[in-house]
Amino acid sequence: MEYSITNKRDKENTSEKCPRCLFVGRSFLILSEVLWACLDCGTTFVPKKVRTELRNMIHKKADEIKKEANSQAEELKKTETLLEESPFPCEICGKPFQRELYRINHMKSHIPKVAKMEVMNAYTG
Ligand SMILES: [Zn+2]
Ligand SMILES: [Zn+2]
Numbered sequence: 001m002e003y004s005i006t007n008k009r010d011k012e013n014t015s016e017k018c019p020r021c022l023f024v025g026r027s028f029l030i031l032s033e034v035l036w037a038c039l040d041c042g043t044t045f046v047p048k049k050v051r052t053e054l055r056n057m058i059h060k061k062a063d064e065i066k067k068e069a070n071s072q073a074e075e076l077k078k079t080e081t082l083l084e085e086s087p088f089p090c091e092i093c094g095k096p097f098q099r100e101l102y103r104i105n106h107m108k109s110h111i112p113k114v115a116k117m118e119v120m121n122a123y124t125g
Helices: 048-085 100-108 113-124
Strands: 011-013 027-032 035-038
Touching: none
Parallel strands: none
Antiparallel strands: 011 027, 027 035
8 A cells, every 4th residue: 555645754653543453553644733644544533642631631621610610509509598598688788587577677777876866757757
C-alpha cells in the first residue's frame, strides 16, 4: 500500500494505539494536536493523551457544576422550608413568622416611638 503523505516529519511512532488496528507503535499522521490518522487503515482518532486530558477536564468541570448546583439546591430548599414554615415574613426585615398576629406585633418594633404615637392618635382621635 502506498500513501501520498509519508513525510517523516508528519509521522510519529508513539505508544498511541489505532482504535481499529489495535496495534501499538504504528505510524500515525498527525492531522492536528487532537486528531491523528492511522497510516495503516486510515482511521482518524483522538490520541489517548488528549482523550485523557479532555476526560479529566470534563470530570473536573462536571464536579464543579455539581457542587455549585448542590449548594444552590441546598439554598433553595432552605428558603422553601422557611417560607413553608413561616408564611408571614416581615415586610421590612424579612423575619419569618408563623402567624400574622406575631408579625403585626413585630412590625410595631420597626415603627419609631414618635410615629407610633401618631398612629395611636390617628386611631383614638
Ligand atoms: Zn489503523
Ligand atoms: Zn421586621
